[in-house]
Amino acid sequence: MKHSAPSLASESPNASRVTCTARRARAVARQLAALSDRQRRAALLAAADALVERQSEILAANELDASAVLHLVEGERMTHAMFDRLKTSARGVAEMAARVRDVANLPDPLGRTLAATELDNGLTLYKVSCPLGVIGMIFESRPDVIPQVAALALKSGNAVIFKGGAEAAHTNEVLVAIWRDTLARLPEIPLDAVSLLCTREDVAELLKLDEEIDLIIPRGSREFVRYIAENSRIPVLGHGEGICHVYIDSAADLDKGLAVAFDSKVQYPAACNSMETLLVHERVAGAFLPQMIARFKSACVEVRGCPRTITLAHADSVVSAAEQDWATEYADLIVSIKVVASADEAIEHIQQHGSGHTESIVTDDRNLATRFMESIDAAGVYHNVSTRFADGFRYGLGAELGISTSRLHARGPVGLEGLTTYKYQLFGDGHTVAMYSQGERFFKHRSLI
């Protein structure tokens, strides 16, 4: 079979199915790295067409999964949120295909020249973007993760191994089969660029394969992401918590403050980039907080406040915040509010309790804004803007793999670039280091871009 990867499994007859899958992915990753953008783009467009053509097959498999989950919901009181994430529709499939086409048409993330230096005559160094290698995507529910991440991985020349939840097993199988069948028809693209693991035990084994897998992307509950990060030496792209703050400074335009804080909390409270704690300078707290709290209450937001917040609020509209409220990601229509004596106290509070996700200051004092944005150590630091803007699409990245609160590799909303690394390419004409160490030649180090 033309498409089968070099059979590394044969070298180690005792390697497990998971290890074999990972090694095949590693082997084909090298072939993927050499594909042109034209070839990668064509594969994505073909997969998008196949998704639409095989819609009925997807929906039938999804119906099987959904009815099993519905049964669970009745029998074991599982949430309907899980069902919503799992269930797809004709419109859902059309959206999957549209997203794949969007990714196909993004600019090529590979082969970009990040730096170029003429080291000497005839000796030129290029720093060029290239694929990471093998991505492990571990997710719960949402089968639409498969076309989305397969598209991002392939567009950036990476192999991807999916491990979905048992609740979406049938849907996941059909979606991965559609990708593999599409690749099987394209002579230049290896089949094993996309593969699927099935059982819960597979995850534990996958997390150990740090030779074969370059990056793990977990998608699911906070506990799930934390479990993955704590149980693997493979780098994980994800984040544990999103505890975001908005600070209303004494020099704030209060109308902007009301709009920014309201949007940050209410626009989509379940998102990791929504605000959990609002900090308000004592000099404007009297003018600002009664209006702000009234707006929150009108949107059914539960308000938990420090003692000074409570004295400024109408009776019973604010409950007393406990110490642990300042360290809690509600991900819900709940906000904690604290009055601070200074911008420094706000910065201090954020440094102590923030999770390094997104922090916003509302002020007309540009110098203070600069100081806030320089001293706060977070993936996003905002001035007069809602924290809800922390998102790959809003940032113009064209796609989002996730939001990273790690400092290394990718930080903040991560698009295609997060699936790339770089290599140095050095072109010479028989150059040796001895020529330079013996003083026959000297480096020029002239930057070419």
Added chain:
Amino acid sequence: MKHSAPSLASESPNASRVTCTARRARAVARQLAALSDRQRRAALLAAADALVERQSEILAANELDASAVLHLVEGERMTHAMFDRLKTSARGVAEMAARVRDVANLPDPLGRTLAATELDNGLTLYKVSCPLGVIGMIFESRPDVIPQVAALALKSGNAVIFKGGAEAAHTNEVLVAIWRDTLARLPEIPLDAVSLLCTREDVAELLKLDEEIDLIIPRGSREFVRYIAENSRIPVLGHGEGICHVYIDSAADLDKGLAVAFDSKVQYPAACNSMETLLVHERVAGAFLPQMIARFKSACVEVRGCPRTITLAHADSVVSAAEQDWATEYADLIVSIKVVASADEAIEHIQQHGSGHTESIVTDDRNLATRFMESIDAAGVYHNVSTRFADGFRYGLGAELGISTSRLHARGPVGLEGLTTYKYQLFGDGHTVAMYSQGERFFKHRSLI
């Protein structure tokens, strides 16, 4: 004391000395991030002056360490290489100071605008370089690591915690004291930007502090680096092995091949970027290998060859290579040679045995060179150049922290940039996401650079 960091130790009375040191470093890292390049540069120049001024103190401490090691050399048959790395001199101290001045004068790695996008009118996103935070530097022998890495860390706005070997304890203490005394005289720079841990037990504890430390840089033997990487969830900048290849293609200029392969092996065999295995296309093996082997023998290189290499060589000049020779980093005057039937076999061999460090092809076939450089997954892929060029100074980075064979964050020779990350700064005017989700406004996503 104006310089003491916020005393987080007081919050947790039971925290150990190591944890307290790391927390103080984390706390001051935030202050360092807000310093100007002028301030950071001034601190480095002051430290360089202090090194020269306190030369006699350094040399006296070094003498203490050296005599203890000399004693060990006699009593316990330790190598003189260790002594050479440990011992410094007036010239050594002058070089330390010169290196610190070099780093001081490098371009500012912080505040560089890596991307800028106008999301909408009045809503502009900048991706800006910023410090990583806290660096843990764990090293053996060489006390000159301290001024070099302290300079790199401070220049890039990071705090650094050193853990040196017991054999250089006195020298390390004086060197760190010189940095801290220098910082104590500069009101804007916190003392705890540079600190020192002492005991072997401290390492194990340090490796667990993934909340406080962002990057560990180990420097020492391969076993030492591997131990660090395997015993910490903190990202490690370093590399396990350097198994580099040179491939002499059928379309190679054989004179260039001789020069490149000889330099790659002989110029400094102990370096990680020196060649371990030479691959030669069968079509040129007869013309190339006898000359090549003669040159190697003239430089006292032990040659281990495949059966075809042995038949091409003079009697007894080549010993038979065992299978494990292809997977060995000799770091010595030993080379393994293999004749291959095709460029594809060479690529396959490198993919199987290479360590992702640096790989070179010698050929006049530009298309083949391109294919080699695209399909080989290594930090450096070279065309007609010695592998020995893989070095931060030769690359023009101005300084080198180490060479990374990891794919994430920094790859290949790592300079100042490896101690930075980025944050997104978003400037708006009261913008909310609701404006866009409700269709009142639309994103422009216009790139500004």
